[in-house]
Amino acid sequence: MDGRWDPGAMTWLREVRDRWRALGVLGLLEDAVAAVWERNVARHDPAVAGDTALTLGLTSSENLRTRLLAVAPEWADRAVWIGSPRNSLVVRHEQVALHVMKAPPAHAPTPDFGVLRWEGAIREAAAADNGAGYVPVGGQLALDGLSAPRVSPETTSGLGHVVLVWTGTASTVTTTGWLAVPWEGALGRDHADPPGAAWLAALPLWSHGPAEVPHPAEVPAVSIPIGLLSP
Secondary structure, X not given: OOOOXXXXXXXXXXXXXXXXXXXXXXXXXXXXXXXXXXXXXXXXXXXXXXXXXXXXXXXXXXXXXXXXHHOHHHXXXXXXXXXXXXXXXXXXXXXXXXXXXXXXXXXOOOOOOOOOOOOOHHHHHHHHHHHHHOOOOOHHHOOOOOOOOOOOOOOOOOOOEEEEEEEEEOOOOEEEEEEEEEOHHHOOOOOOOOOOOOEEEEEEXXXXXXXXXXXXXXXXXXXXXXXXXXX
């Protein structure tokens, strides 16, 4: 286990990953990120249109938001809510809310969680909610004088927010996806420099180009019983 991460948060994160992967939510996000990135890299035009890495990232994030909102009704029957409060994409299932963050270009292909920050009103509220229910108890994030979570792990983890952190490399059209747990230390209680730890745990989800996104096998439009086929 990576010594940077809190063991309790990592255990909880693995459980969330496995449930959401089986449900198909992580596959939906993986496919959408790869498709959006491929499209925007193809039309990226610094020479004529004056595009920059910033415009590429912002456009991709906005396209991802609208693409996922468009399929929200299809996921409602599976108890998955996809919304955009204050224009910030959120995916909810059971008691967990997933937020989406594109890491700056300097973090590609692997996010540097040691310096990556989680900012903004919705994001800060998510980190604060995690901090209100859980205190890290292991690894480098252990706090002096605190030896146990505020909420017993036998009843609930005290965590309820995760972040899909993704990166994109324009030269190879490659994306990576990570699932991470934000924490209240991301805010820096007194806005000190540097702020406290921003992440309790992180797990890699994928790293590939759009053509390598796993898709379910196609089902033939017409099925013919084998017995009716000529030998």
